[in-house]
Amino acid sequence: MAVKIRMARHGAKKRPYYRVVVADGRMPRDGRYIEQVGRYNPLTNPKTIELDLEKIDEWISKGAQPSNTVAHLIDIVRTGATAPEKKQKVSKKQAAKAASSEE
Template sequence: MAVKIRLARHGAKKRPYYRVVVADGRMPRDGRYIEQVGRYNPLTTPKTIELDLEKIDEWISKGAQPSTTVSHLIDIVRTGAPAPEKKQKLSKKAAAKAAAAAESAE
């Protein structure tokens, strides 16, 4: 049985909220899990990451494999650094307005 530490998506449409769970690799993403070991909310500013590192270390010692996303979240929590924020991309219309405003200011 391949045990994974991964994210399970919850929340409404376009409003994701994730639970960090330990689950059998054959179960569906949002299906049955063995234990919940944390939470991750990417919508708050700054992003909310709550992980129980003791439980995660215990599961990893038993052979559980964290997903790439979960391993990245674990690294962020261990270092204490804030989660990196993505730059907001301007729409074409907004970029054109900003360029026009900068041009008229000159």
């Protein structure tokens, strides 16, 4: 059985909220999981990352593989750094409006 540590998406449309779960690799993304080991909310400012590192380390020692995203979140929590913010893209209309207001 391939056990993975990955994120399960919850929340409304365009309002994502993630649970970090330990699940069998054959289960669907939001399907049955073995244990919940954390939460991640990208919509708050700053982003909220709550992980139980003791449980995660225990599962990794048993052979569970974290996904790339979860591995990145674990590194952020271990170093104590804040989650990097994505640059907001400005549409052409907004850029034109900002340029006209500056003049």
